[in-house]
Amino acid sequence: MSQFGTDVTSDDIIDTLSFFDTWEDRYKYIIDLGRELPELDQAQRSDDHIVRGCQSQVWLVSHEKDGRLFFDADSDAFIVKGLLAVVLAAYNGKTPREILDFDIEQYFAELNLLKHLSMTRGNGLKAMVKRIQETAEKAG
Numbered sequence: 532m533s534q535f536g537t538d539v540t541s542d543d544i545i546d547t548l549s550f551f552d553t554w555e556d557r558y559k560y561i562i563d564l565g566r567e568l569p570e571l572d573q574a575q576r577s578d579d580h581i582v583r584g585c586q587s588q589v590w591l592v593s594h595e596k597d598g599r600l601f602f603d604a605d606s607d608a609f610i611v612k613g614l615l616a617v618v619l620a621a622y623n624g625k626t627p628r629e630i631l632d633f634d635i636e637q638y639f640a641e642l643n644l645l646k647h648l649s650m651t652r653g654n655g656l657k658a659m660v661k662r663i664q665e666t667a668e669k670a671g
Contacts, residue, residue, distance in 0.1 A: 535616050536623025544620045545641050565612025571605040584658030586651040587611045593666045622663050627671035
C-alpha cells in the first residue's frame with residue numbers, strides 16, 4: 532500500500548516543494564516521489580484501470596476499507612508517477628466525502644504546478660483527479 536495520503540500528506544508535499552528555489556529541483560523531487568510509489572503488478576495493468584486522457588500510460592486501482600478509499604497507481608513515465616504521488620497525497624485513505632470536499636484546485640495553486648506542466652500533462656493530471664472523484668461519487 533502506498534504511503535501517500537497516510538504518511539505523506541498534501542501539506543507535506545506543499546511544505547517540501549516550498550524549500551526548492553528552482554523548478555528543476557522541484558521536478559527532481561516530484562520524480563523522486565514517483566519512485567516511492569509501489570509498482571502495480573501486471574494483472575492490475577489492465578484496460579479497466581487505464582486512466583483515459585493521459586499522454587502516458589496511467590493505471591489507477593481503487594479499493595475501499597472501513598469507509599475509506601485507497602488507490603494504487605502506476606505509470607510508464609517517471610514524471611507522471613511523481614504527479615500520481617502528489618495526487619495520492621491529497622486523496623489516499625480519505626472518505627468519499629473528504630475526497631469530494633478537498634479543494635484540489637487550491638492544492639495545485641499552492642504547488643504552482645499547472646503553470647509548469649505542458650498542456651497534455653496538465654490534462655492528464657486533471658483526468659487522474661476526475662477518475663478519483665468519480666470513484667468517490669460512486670462509493671459515497
